[in-house]
Amino acid sequence: xxxxxxxxxxxxxxxxxxxxxxxxxxxxxxxxxxxxxxxxxxxxxxxxxxxxxxxxxxxxxxxxxxxxxxxxxxxxxxxxxxxxxxxxxxxxxxxxxxxxxxxxxxxxxxxxxxxxxxxxxxxxxxxxxxxxxxxxxxxxxxxxxxxxxxxxxxxxxxxxxxxxxxxxxxxxxxxxxxxxxxxxxxxxxxxxxxxxxxxxxxxxxxxxxxxxxxxxxxxxxxxxxxxxxxxxxxxxxxxxxxxxxx
Amino acid sequence: xxxxxxxxxxxxxxxxxxxxxxxxxxxxxxxxxxxxxxxxxxxxxxxxxxxxxxxxxxxxxxxxxxxxxxxxxxxxxxxxxxxxxxxxxxxxxxxxxxxxxxxxxxxxxxxxxxxxxxxxxxxxxxxxxxxxxxxxxxxxxxxxxxxxxxxxxxxxxxxxxxxxxxxxxxxxxxxxxxxxxxxxxxxxxxxxxxxxxxxxxxxxxxxxxxxxxxxxxxxxxxxxxxxxxxxxxxxxxxxxxxxxxx
DNA sequence: CTTCCGGGTTGATTTAGGTCAAGGCGGCTC
DNA sequence: GAGCCGCCTTGACCTAAATCAACCCGGAAG
Numbered sequence: 095x096x097x098x099x100x101x102x103x104x105x106x107x108x109x110x111x112x113x114x115x116x117x118x119x120x121x122x123x124x125x126x127x128x129x130x131x132x133x134x135x136x137x138x139x140x141x142x143x144x145x146x147x148x149x150x151x152x153x154x155x156x157x158x159x160x161x162x163x164x165x166x167x168x169x170x171x172x173x174x175x176x177x178x179x180x181x182x183x184x185x186x187x188x189x190x191x192x193x194x195x196x197x198x199x200x201x202x203x204x205x206x207x208x209x210x211x212x213x214x215x216x217x218x219x220x221x222x223x224x225x226x227x228x229x230x231x232x233x234x235x236x237x238x239x240x241x242x243x244x245x246x247x248x249x250x251x252x253x254x255x256x257x258x259x260x261x262x263x264x265x266x267x268x269x270x271x272x273x274x275x276x277x278x279x280x281x282x283x284x285x286x287x288x289x290x291x292x293x294x295x296x297x298x299x300x301x302x303x304x305x306x307x308x309x310x311x312x313x314x315x316x317x318x319x320x321x322x323x324x325x326x327x328x329x330x331x332x333x334x335x336x337x338x339x340x
Numbered sequence: 341x342x343x344x345x346x347x348x349x350x351x352x353x354x355x356x357x358x359x360x361x362x363x364x365x366x367x368x369x370x371x372x373x374x375x376x377x378x379x380x381x382x383x384x385x386x387x388x389x390x391x392x393x394x395x396x397x398x399x400x401x402x403x404x405x406x407x408x409x410x411x412x413x414x415x416x417x418x419x420x421x422x423x424x425x426x427x428x429x430x431x432x433x434x435x436x437x438x439x440x441x442x443x444x445x446x447x448x449x450x451x452x453x454x455x456x457x458x459x460x461x462x463x464x465x466x467x468x469x470x471x472x473x474x475x476x477x478x479x480x481x482x483x484x485x486x487x488x489x490x491x492x493x494x495x496x497x498x499x500x501x502x503x504x505x506x507x508x509x510x511x512x513x514x515x516x517x518x519x520x521x522x523x524x525x526x527x528x529x530x531x532x533x534x535x536x537x538x539x540x541x542x543x544x545x546x547x548x549x550x551x552x553x554x555x556x557x558x559x560x561x562x563x564x565x566x567x568x569x570x571x572x573x574x575x576x577x578x579x580x581x582x583x584x585x586x
Numbered sequence: 587c588t589t590c591c592g593g594g595t596t597g598a599t600t601t602a603g604g605t606c607a608a609g610g611c612g613g614c615t616c
Numbered sequence: 617g618a619g620c621c622g623c624c625t626t627g628a629c630c631t632a633a634a635t636c637a638a639c640c641c642g643g644a645a646g
Binding site for chain 2: 633635
Binding site: 162164166167168170171172174175185186187188192193215216219222223225226227229230232233234236237238239240241243244245246290291331333 | 412420431434461468469475479480486490
C-alpha cells in the first residue's frame, strides 16, 4: 500500500484520487486512473449534464459549485443535491443521467471515462467499497433534506440551509469548530428557493427576518456572518449538533 | 457459478438471497450466509430499530411493511422511506441507525449478523456491487420524493403516493402492466400524511376529492381501485410513465 | 346489546407562504 | 454620466393547507 506522501505526488490536485477513491490504491491502479482521467471546465450557468442524457463519465468536482435539479413540465423546479468540491458525480452501472447538473459558479471537474472506471471498480474492491460509503452519505443527506422539505417552516428551512453550508465549509477547510463563522453564499435567492421548496420572495423575507433578529448579519447580498452557530442551528430545529461542536 | 435452480433450493423464501445479494453467489458463500442468517418477527406498530441505536444486523423484509421515519423534538414527523418485501435494511460500515424503523403491519425480517456480513462483503465483490446498486436505487427514490415534498400540491402528492405503491405492487407481483389496478393501502391516513408532509385531514380531503372526480374508487378505507393508471399518473404531475407501460 | 376507541370524514376558520406588483441597488456597456 | 440588466427587497393581497372541532363508522370488550 502506498504512503500518503506518494499519493499526494501521484494524484496532483484531483480530489477524487485524494479523498474519494484512491487513498488505498496500489501504484498500478493509480496508473490506470491516470490514463482514463481528464479535466473539464464549465462556466457559471452552464448545464454540465442534461437529465436523460447518456453519461460516459463519472468524476468529482475539483472547484466551484454545481447543483442537481429536477424540473416538471410546467417549470416547477426542485434542487435535489448540492455538489461542492470533492463531491462525486455519476452513477456507476447506470447509463442515463437522472437529473440536470448545472454549474452555479465556474466549475472544474475531474472526470474518468466510465467503462474503464467501472472495470477498475469491479477489480478493486476498496473502490466499490468507498463508493458505497459515499452513496450512503448522499442517501443520508437526501433523507435529512426530506425532513426539511416536508416538515419545516420557511424560517427553519433557511436556517437549515445556512447550517449545512456552514458545516460543509467547516469540514472542507478543516478549521476548528468555532461559534462565529463567515460563509459565502454560493446560490442566488432563486436557487435557494428551489433547494428549499419555497419562492424567492419568501427566501428574501426570511433572510431579512433572521437578520433583523440578529441570527445572521449580511455584508452585501452573498456574504453571511453567523455570530453564533448554535443559535442558527437552534433556529433550524435540529436536535443534533450536526457534527459541529463535538 | 450456480444455476438459478440451485439458488432457489438453497435460498428458500429469503428475499435477500434470491433477489438482492445472492443471484451470483458461489456455494461456499451461500453456506456462509446461511450460517449468519436468522429470522425475526415484529408486530404491527412495533418499532424495529430506534434511531441512534447500535445496529448489529443488516437484512431484508420478507413480508409486511415497515417505514423509515425521522422525528423532531416537538413531534413533527417525516417518513423518509417505505420498506416493502425484498427491501434491504441496514448500513454496511455504519454502526448507528439513522432513523426509526417501524413495522406498519406484522413484519418478518431476514437478518444477517453485521460483522460477518461485512466481511463477506469485502471478500465478495459482487455483493458490494449489488449493494451499491440498491443504494443508488434508494437515492433515486429519495430524490424523486424530494420533488414531491418540495413542489407538488396536496392532490399531486396523494396521486404520487398511490402511483408509487401501485408501481411497486406491479413489479413485485410481476404482473403485466394494466391500466386498471387494485391496491391495498398499507398505511393509515396519518402515516400517509407523514410520508407526504401533510396533515391527515388534508390527506382525507384529497382522497375524497380524487374519488369524487373518478380518479380512484374506494372499497372500505384501505382498498383502492384505480380505473386508469395513466389518469392517476397524470394527476401526479409526473412527466414520465415511471416505468409502467413501456 | 351497549360502550368504547381508534381510525376516518367533513365543516368552519386561521394562517403561512404564494402571487402580483412596484421599486432599489450595484455593476456593465455605451 | 445615462441607461440597462440581473438580482434582490418590500408591500398588498390571495389561497392552499393547517388548525380546531364535531361527528361517523366498525370492530373489540364487557
